[in-house]
Amino acid sequence: MDLGFTGRTVVVTGASSGVGLAATRMLLAEGARVAACARDGDRLDRALDGAEGELHTAGCDVLDEISVGEFVEQAAERFGGVDGVVNNAGRSLMAGIAETDAQQWRDELDLKLFSVLHVVRAALPWLRRSDAGAVVNVNAVLARQPESRLAATSAARAALLNLTKTLAADLAADAVRVNSVCLGLIDTGQWRRRYESSESTSDFAAWSAELAADRGIPLGRLGTADEVAYAIASLLSPRASYITGSSLDVGGGIARHV
Structure with missing residues (x-):
């Protein structure tokens, strides 16, 4: 199926690895x-x-509003506008409440919220001009299903999910759609590094299957970055023109919320 990206411009943050890199490659392959x-x-x-494809790259700190504005303006000037945004910049802080200091709480909230707000604000004038303006915020199942060992990250993820819903309502009058993709355990660099540091005698497939079983993932494996990228592209596509304010879980069934 043609997802309708030919001739459209999409901004992707956090694109150097993992989900952001996979999304960039998939969107290019779709003609964006x-x-x-x-x-x-x-x-x-x-x-x-x-x-392959029409690509513009730049170093940019998504927490620096000026840097973000310059990056989006450069992209819009080069390609004639912006039709979509994938907000993917992020990280996880493995720490419980007792181990997380006040600055770490602030840092997590800043990253999860302002990495989205800065980019959306910069791109909004262009998204409003598009006939298919759309934003996809990459989030996590933690937003609805917190883990005590990821206390600050879970809370910040919940805040981002709430913000996404608010943006969807606010921007609907401008025909700009805003949706979330919420991830479970995805096979990216961080899990490969944890495997290498585990000194396990099993290969990665066996090690990750054991991890999936321990975490209660019904499909019995980690997801792939390409599987997430497909979900992102689907929600971003003009063919999803009546979907906004929604959240799509990509977690192999790990989500327990209804």
Whole structure:
């Protein structure tokens, strides 16, 4: 199925690895013009070396409002506008309440909220001009299903889910759709690093299957970045024109909420 991205421009943050990189590659393959950014511009360029399609890359700190504004403006000038945004910048803080200090709480909330607000505000004038303006915020199942060992991250994820719903309502009058993709355990660099540091005698497939069983994932495995990218592209697509304010779980059934 043609998802309708040909000739459209999409901004992707956190694009140098994992889900952001997979989304960038998939959108390019679907014919989109992609403006991709990451904190480490050199790493981003290496990751996308050889990528086919119309691509603009830049180093950009999503917590720096001026930097974000300049990046989005450059993308809009080069490609003639912005039709979509994928807010993917993020991280997880593995710590319980007792181990998380006040600054770490502030840092988690700043990253989860302002990495989205800065980009949406910068892109909004262009999204309003598009006939298919859309935003997808990459979130986590933690937003509805918190874990005590990820106390600050869980709370910040819940705040982002709430913010996404508010943005969807506020921007509906401008025909700009806003949705969430909520991830479970995805096979990205962080899990590969944890496997390598575990000194396990099993191969990664067996190790990750054991992890999936321990975490209660019904499908019995970790997800892939490409599986998440497909969900992102589907919600971003003009073909999803009547979907806004929604959240799509990509977690192999790990979510327990109704």
